[in-house]
Amino acid sequence: MNLTIVGTGYVGLVSGACFSEMGNNVTCIDIDEKKVDDLKNGVIPIFEPGLESMVKLNVENESLHFSTKLNDGLINAEIVFIAVGTPMGEDGSADLQYVLGVAKQLGKEMQRPLIVVDKSTVPVGTGDKVKVVIQKELDKRKKKIEFHVVSNPEFLKEGAAVQDFMKPDRIVIGADNDDAFKKMKALYSPFTHNHDRIITMDIRSAEMTKYVANAMLATKISFMNEIANICELVDADVNQVRIGIGSDSRIGYSFIYPGSGYGGSCFPKDVKALQKMAEDKGYKAALISSVERVNDLQKLVIANKVIKRFGNDLTGKTFALWGLAFKPGTDDMREAPSIYIVNELVKRGANINAYDPKAMQEAKSFYLKDIKEVNYFNSKYETLQNADALLLLTEWKEFRSPDFDELNMQMKNPIIFDGRNQYSNLKLENRGFEYYQIGKNSEPINE
Numbered sequence: 001m002n003l004t005i006v007g008t009g010y011v012g013l014v015s016g017a018c019f020s021e022m023g024n025n026v027t028c029i030d031i032d033e034k035k036v037d038d039l040k041n042g043v044i045p046i047f048e049p050g051l052e053s054m055v056k057l058n059v060e061n062e063s064l065h066f067s068t069k070l071n072d073g074l075i076n077a078e079i080v081f082i083a084v085g086t087p088m089g090e091d092g093s094a095d096l097q098y099v100l101g102v103a104k105q106l107g108k109e110m111q112r113p114l115i116v117v118d119k120s121t122v123p124v125g126t127g128d129k130v131k132v133v134i135q136k137e138l139d140k141r142k143k144k145i146e147f148h149v150v151s152n153p154e155f156l157k158e159g160a161a162v163q164d165f166m167k168p169d170r171i172v173i174g175a176d177n178d179d180a181f182k183k184m185k186a187l188y189s190p191f192t193h194n195h196d197r198i199i200t201m202d203i204r205s206a207e208m209t210k211y212v213a214n215a216m217l218a219t220k221i222s223f224m225n226e227i228a229n230i231c232e233l234v235d236a237d238v239n240q241v242r243i244g245i246g247s248d249s250r251i252g253y254s255f256i257y258p259g260s261g262y263g264g265s266c267f268p269k270d271v272k273a274l275q276k277m278a279e280d281k282g283y284k285a286a287l288i289s290s291v292e293r294v295n296d297l298q299k300l301v302i303a304n305k306v307i308k309r310f311g312n313d314l315t316g317k318t319f320a321l322w323g324l325a326f327k328p329g330t331d332d333m334r335e336a337p338s339i340y341i342v343n344e345l346v347k348r349g350a351n352i353n354a355y356d357p358k359a360m361q362e363a364k365s366f367y368l369k370d371i372k373e374v375n376y377f378n379s380k381y382e383t384l385q386n387a388d389a390l391l392l393l394t395e396w397k398e399f400r401s402p403d404f405d406e407l408n409m410q411m412k413n414p415i416i417f418d419g420r421n422q423y424s425n426l427k428l429e430n431r432g433f434e435y436y437q438i439g440k441n442s443e444p445i446n447e
């Protein structure tokens with residue numbers, strides 16, 4: 001099939017690469033000229049395991065193309081995906097200006113029947129809005145061109161996006177037209193080889209499904225973080241509690257690790273947008289707003305432990321920081337706990353020696369750009385010299401078994417604050433480190 005993907009970010013680029021990998025002819029459109037130029041020259045703007053080789057291969061095969069002009073993608077396209085950003089607006093709702101901007105442009109430029117797919121995460125009712133905007137433009141042009149709007153929310157996880165797209169748990173398709181369902185099913189059939197993973201429903205329910213999935217996962221995280229904080233106060237071990245409750249098949253082990261709170265491009269804004277959707281209908285979503293509140297506080301738990309240990313004034317203190325990305329496997333720093341922790345410590349006079357395997361460029365050029373107290377190093381051990389403590393913030397594999405002798409030799413004090421998920425527990429075994437974690441060890445321990 002001939003496909004066009006509008007918006008070549010995490011979702012658009014991964015979708016485009018995977019669809020082309022399955023034999024479709026795909027054109028990815030983006031308004032960011034540098035991004036498109038880079039992609040044409042084989043430079044991949046984001047880090048995502050397996051993505052670079054897939055993009056390069058399909059560009060070489062001439063089944064994946066990039067352009068800044070929507071028209072280039074509309075000549076042959078049967079299906080157009082809208083995969084632009086839906087950032088948080090000032091009032092907490094999803095900002096639909098990019099989605100509706102693309103809809104308008106489609107109405108202005110489409111020449112042949114189209115299926116228009118909302119892949120961006122959009123509030124319930126957006127499908128209707130997209131339809132109205134396209135129709136209005138067609139009416140202005142006095143053109144009668146058949147089109148159908150479909151909702152096909154994306155569930156990929158950054159850090160495993162290619163794998164998730166190629167082997168999805170489910171593919172949700174919301175539509176109100178049989179031909180649209182048929183075409184979408186045909187497009188996705190290569191991804192559901194051994195059993196059918198396509199779930200069809202109406203458009204509004206498909207839009208809602210995405211928000212509910214993210215809100216449920218965010219709720220699990222905040223719930224477990226709150227439990228971790230209570231465990232710490234009553235001197236129970238949250239890790240043992242986790243294993244104890246996970247064994248109940250109604251609860252399960254996944255997504256119940258306490259940590260420094262959720263970040264990234266999706267959970268924070270989607271939880272907020274769901275709250276706003278409810279509020280607009282006169283309903284106060286008490287549980288969902290608490291999920292967000294717990295998360296905001298959780299991002300500062302590790303900073304608070306540092307302050308408790310070293311005092312309010314951190315002037316002259318240097319902290320080595322391993323991990324800037326909001327999770328491993330990505331260079332994405334949107335809403336990462338590291339941003340909040342760095343700001344909190346620097347505000348009190350600290351210097352930060354930072355290292356991340358993938359996200360340092362993001363930090364330098366955007367998220368921590370104005371903070372001159374942050375120095376960046378090319379390896380994790382280089383950050384340690386004269387460090388008063390080490391802060392571990394992202395669950396990158398390379399941080400799991402560090403060389404403790406090296407740590408001991410380089411650091412001023414053998415002190416570690418571990419803000420990662422509990423499964424990343426360091427095995428310190430009588431090495432004389434003070435080790436602080438989420439949910440336990442408020443006081444120094446000497447193992």
Ligand SMILES: NC(=O)c1ccc[n+]([C@@H]2O[C@H](COP(=O)([O-])OP(=O)(O)OC[C@H]3O[C@@H](n4cnc5c(N)ncnc54)[C@H](O)[C@@H]3O)[C@@H](O)[C@H]2O)c1
Nearest residue numbers: 007008009010011030031032084085086098120121154158
């Ligand atoms: N990132 C994720 O893990 C993820 C997962 C599932 C769903 N989503 C949702 O998918 C959507 C996209 O997210 P993302 O992370 O890929 O965003 P992103 O910011 O990485 O990419 C969006 C891209 O759209 C481009 N763009 C904006 N307006 C455009 C226009 N008019 N024409 C062409 N291109 C335009 C931007 O330049 C940018 O490159 C969001 O709604 C998000 O919530 C994201």
